[in-house]
Amino acid sequence: AADAGAIGALISNNEPGPLNGTLGTPADARIPTGGLSQADGQALAAKDGATVQLELRTFQEARTSYNVIAETKTGRKDNVVMLGSHLDSVPAGPGINDNGTGSAALLETALQLGAKPKVNNAVRFGFWSAEEFGLVGSTHYVDSLSFEQQLDLALYLNFDMIGSPNAGYFAYDGDDSDHVGAGPGPYGSAQIEKTFVDYLTGRGVAVEGTDFTGRSDYGEFIAVGIPAGGLDTGAEVLKTEAQAAKWGGTAGIAFDPCYHQACDNLGNVDRVALDRNADGLAWALGVYATSTESVNG
Numbered sequence: 163a164a165d166a167g168a169i170g171a172l173i174s175n176n177e178p179g180p181l182n183g184t185l186g187t188p189a190d191a192r193i194p195t196g197g198l199s200q201a202d203g204q205a206l207a208a209k210d211g212a213t214v215q216l217e218l219r220t221f222q223e224a225r226t227s228y229n230v231i232a233e234t235k236t237g238r239k240d241n242v243v244m245l246g247s248h249l250d251s252v253p254a255g256p257g258i259n260d261n262g263t264g265s266a267a268l269l270e271t272a273l274q275l276g277a278k279p280k281v282n283n284a285v286r287f288g289f290w291s292a293e294e295f296g297l298v299g300s301t302h303y304v305d306s307l308s309f310e311q312q313l314d315l316a317l318y319l320n321f322d323m324i325g326s327p328n329a330g331y332f333a334y335d336g337d338d339s340d341h342v343g344a345g346p347g348p349y350g351s352a353q354i355e356k357t358f359v360d361y362l363t364g365r366g367v368a369v370e371g372t373d374f375t376g377r378s379d380y381g382e383f384i385a386v387g388i389p390a391g392g393l394d395t396g397a398e399v400l401k402t403e404a405q406a407a408k409w410g411g412t413a414g415i416a417f418d419p420c421y422h423q424a425c426d427n428l429g430n431v432d433r434v435a436l437d438r439n440a441d442g443l444a445w446a447l448g449v450y451a452t453s454t455e456s457v458n459g
């Protein structure tokens with residue numbers, strides 16, 4: 163007989179991606195790629211004639227969530243500089259590095275900017291919801307804009323995980339300088355990468371390019387052709403010896419060993435890294451609020 167407990171456990175797996183695994187019995191019953199539907203579960207239970215009472219629980223429930231969008235009153239509305247960070251965390255933990263750090267830096271910068279005189283280009287802040295469920299908030303936002311409104315966005319800057327406890331220093335690879343993985347971002351993204359690299363290098367911090375893998379909220383912006391960039395300090399990937407030599411920290415462990423875990427708490431932040439990247443955020447905002455000439459021509 164199929165093991166109802168095993169099915170229940172697999173159904174209640176809340177990890178992203180397809181549910182894969184084997185049931186206790188029968189041994190050949192594999193969870194189909196693409197996930198286990200209620201009908202699949204019943205078919206598995208019935209497979210060798212067993213009668214099994216299954217408690218089928220699904221995780222999906224309808225929820226409404228909200229992006230928070232704010233914009234300067236001054237500046238050109240047809241050449242908007244947009245910056246964003248996601249407010250949500252995974253259910254497993256409080257999400258302080260992912261992404262309290264990016265959101266705190268962005269909020270503080272918005273508050274400081276609010277007290278300043280006029281900007282040339284309007285600056286718009288996007289605090290995204292439901293990033294962890296598949297970039298839901300930012301994708302909805304970009305897709306809710308008309309083509310004309312998308313054209314009014316000069317560029318988008320993303321800040322997701324900028325205080326990892328074993329920090330690396332990464333800028334999204336706008337020119338594909340590493341020649342691996344995903345290609346460059348939309349035209350203009352190379353200039354954005356250079357803005358971040360020049361700033362941090364000037365502070366004595368070496369920066370590596372990191373591919374636009376589609377794992378954060380820039381995804382829909384680059385999909386519609388908006389130049390993009392941003393900073394992050396690394397997630398589950400292990401720091402190499404060479405990286406530890408130039409940045410400090412510990413080789414052989416993850417940039418953020420608490421990535422998507424309960425221990426992503428207030429202790430899980432490298433405050434030096436957060437400070438440097440928050441300053442990089444503010445710097446890039448200042449550059450592009452003044453002019454986006456270097457990016458858009």
Ligand code: PHE
Pocket residue numbers: 260293294322323377378394396397
């Ligand atoms: N922080 C992203 C998330 O929300 C994942 C990510 C990893 C983003 C590495 C950038 C770099 O889970």
Ligand code: ZN
Pocket residue numbers: 252260294422
């Ligand atoms: Zn995350």
Ligand code: ZN
Pocket residue numbers: 248260261293322323378
């Ligand atoms: Zn994140």
Ligand code: ZN
Pocket residue numbers: 335338339340341342343344345346372373
């Ligand atoms: Zn690349």
